[in-house]
Amino acid sequence: MAKITFITTDNERITVEGSSGSLMELAVENNIKGIDGDCGGVCSCATCHVHVEPESMVKKGQANETENDMLEFDDQVNEFSRLTCQIEVSDAIDGIIVKVAG
Numbered sequence: 001m002a003k004i005t006f007i008t009t010d011n012e013r014i015t016v017e018g019s020s021g022s023l024m025e026l027a028v029e030n031n032i033k034g035i036d037g038d039c040g041g042v043c044s045c046a047t048c049h050v051h052v053e054p055e056s057m058v059k060k061g062q063a064n065e066t067e068n069d070m071l072e073f074d075d076q077v078n079e080f081s082r083l084t085c086q087i088e089v090s091d092a093i094d095g096i097i098v099k100v101a102g
């Protein structure tokens with residue numbers, strides 16, 4: 001079981017727990033504001049964009065090529081950007097903190 005903290009665009013911190021599926025699915029299940037997952041997780045909408053907090057960078061993994069291509073079109077992109085539909089929920093990301101890109 002991994003604990004993940006989302007920081008919404010209103011600066012609300014919401015910690016949720018999950019053990020499988022994508023981080024986008026976990027966010028949508030928990031009604032995290034600003035994570036819509038419009039494309040259903042196939043990396044073609046960027047409505048699941050977050051900025052990984054710097055202290056969690058070691059756990060975030062690398063964005064894949066399709067993800068980077070998608071992020072290129074998002075105004076809010078920066079070095080901390082990931083699409084949550086491309087992050088698998090597992091113990092490996094326990095404690096990660098991500099900020100909704102908005």
Ligand code: FES
Nearest residue numbers: 039043045046085
């Ligand atoms: S849910 Fe569409 S890109 Fe992640």
